[in-house]
Amino acid sequence: MNIPPVAAAFAADLIVFIHLLYVLFAVGGELLIVIGAIARRRWVRNRLFRFLHLGAVLLVAAESLLDITCPLTEWEYRLRIIAGQRAEGDITFIGRLIRSIIFYDFPSLFFTVLYVGFGLLVLSTFILIPPGHKKYR
Template sequence: MSPAVLANVVALIHFAWVAFLVLGLAAILLGIAFRWEWVRNRWFRLVHLTMIAIVVGESLAGVACPLTVWEHRLRMQAGQTTLEGDFIASWVHRLMFFQAEPWVFTIIYVAFGLAVLAVWIVAPPRWRKARAE
């Protein structure tokens, strides 16, 4: 597989990560309002919390996102001078990235992480064991 195609795959994985975090929090909030039991699934909630904890931890530590680094390296290998590359990558980047100082992103990530943590406290996941047959 060419580096350009792999870069697009990494960009789509990155987009899926962000979409899961944002849409997951929206689903949890709606689930609280509409009493959807599935939003209290412990595995869904643990994965969601872990994913945002990774983002917040990287941001606070000043570590570049590995997916961003990997994609950039693949684009360089493909001879692309911009992170936006082709059609797919261009749209993924337009939806995910905007220009701002690094501290702005840190504040956004921490605030989002605190929102996820607050929802964890307000509407904790269910930890009950499966029913015996």
């Protein structure tokens, strides 16, 4: 496949943006669930939302435990190479800005503990505030 460098750079930035949305869904979803439960909002019991949220978070925790690189990161890196960019260096402003929000230079064990801990938190929330319960009005 022959992708023009400009298109590859744009696609890499788009993937970084999608990655950011994924992170916002995982972290923001947990915050919304807890706040919504405290405020007794029915939408926090939505089964589809809750199962998608739990699955998204547990997927990241499992990838971390199994030492699997996120597919979004892999695709972005490959597109950066096609674009003639280094994955960590000379990327576009938007790509660099978004990456600075979601990627940090810490040891991998730190992220494994963080992701698994967050996965356990979300699983606990899922159990304590179960989806589909009709108790709230």
